[in-house]
Every structure is written in structure tokens, then in C-alpha cells.
Amino acid sequence: GAVVSQHPSWVICKSGTSVKIECRSLDFQATTMFWYRQFPKQSLMLMATSNEGSKATYEQGVEKDKFLINHASLTLSTLTVTSAHPEDSSFYICSAPPGQGEGYEQYFGPGTRLTVT
């Protein structure tokens, strides 16, 4: 099946700094990628839809100035957590479908654990 990677898998940063997380589709092109956040023992919460060549679409309640998303190419989307605070500590997961529209499942990355101290 299709493979989605994330980098880094784990990052610790100090409060006030910014952290960039990469999501790559390794063997397919993805015009759309999705970013989720997963709190311990909770479900995945969709944060935003990353669109190649255009602005990301954010879900209600997600601060777009805090969580900057850039879909630089058909195989790479980045999520930058700006001015991180301890409450941003979480598990961030990306996914991508290998095609557009209905009929495509999503492939998930392994996730990035962010700890803000």
C-alpha cells in the first residue's frame, strides 16, 4: 500500500519556540493532505486540510496563525506550530489519499509526538 512518512517522530521544544513537522507521501502524489491532533486516550481531531498550491482549510476552532500549513509540493506538506506552549503538546498525525474525490481511502503517517516544556 501507499506510504506516508512524518518527520520528526518525536520533538521536544521550549515554550515560545516554533516547531516544523513534515508529512511526505513516499510513493504517490497527494494534492490534499490532512492534519490531525490526537490527545492521550482520545480520538483524532481534524485540524486542517492542506491543499497543494493554495491555502489550507482550517476546521472551526483551530488557529490558523498558530498552526501554519504549507503544501509545497505534491508529496510534501508541513505543519509549523508557532510560539508553542505546553498545551500544544500532543500527537500530530497527517494523512493523504492517493487520489481526489470519493473512492479513496486515506493513508496515515506514523505521527509526531510534540512535547513543549
Place this chain on the structure above:
Amino acid sequence: AQSVSQHNHHVILSEAASLELGCNYSYGGTVNLFWYVQYPGQHLQLLLKYFSGDPLVKGIKGFEAEFIKSKFSFNLRKPSVQWSDTAEYFCAVNAGGATNKLIFGTGTLLAVQP
């Protein structure tokens, strides 16, 4: 707004027991339905999906799910679980159309005792 609910948050079974995990969604239109599994330390993997056709869907590892439109349900079943089925199971819904956006349920943690 769409929502997905999973009623069982934590299920403990013995090996060979039968499994049924409930999933209900709220959306009046056409939906695509998924069950994903997350084994300990691993990423989400697709178990099965329903887009159209036969409402009884068979997936990997002996899992199946039945879409009952009148009940807005998509329950996951397995006749005989194994210790290796210990994982977290997520039901997800996509409202179709041009977007592949998924809305996830809260997840069910399944522990199978040998």
C-alpha cells in the same frame, strides 16, 4: 455537523470470544464509512470501508462490518478474536463529495486476554 459516536470505550475479551463494536454517525446524506485500527506503537491502518453496494463489508484479518442505513450504524464484528487483535479501533465517516475529509469516532480500546 457530522459526528461519529462509538459507544464502547474499552472492551476486554478472552481469545476466541466474538466481538462487536458499535459505531453510529449523524449525517443525512450519502456517506463513506471506514474502520481503522491502531496497533500499539503503530500508525493507523485501514481495516475495511464501505462506499456503496453490499452493506456487509469484509475487511482484513477476519473483520467485517454491516452498514445499516436506517440506524445510521456501521458496527464492526469479528467472530473469534485473537490476542493480536489487541489495539484501538476507530470508526470514521466521510460525507462524500470532492473532499476526503474524515471525521473520527472517539475510539474503542480492545484488550484480548490470552
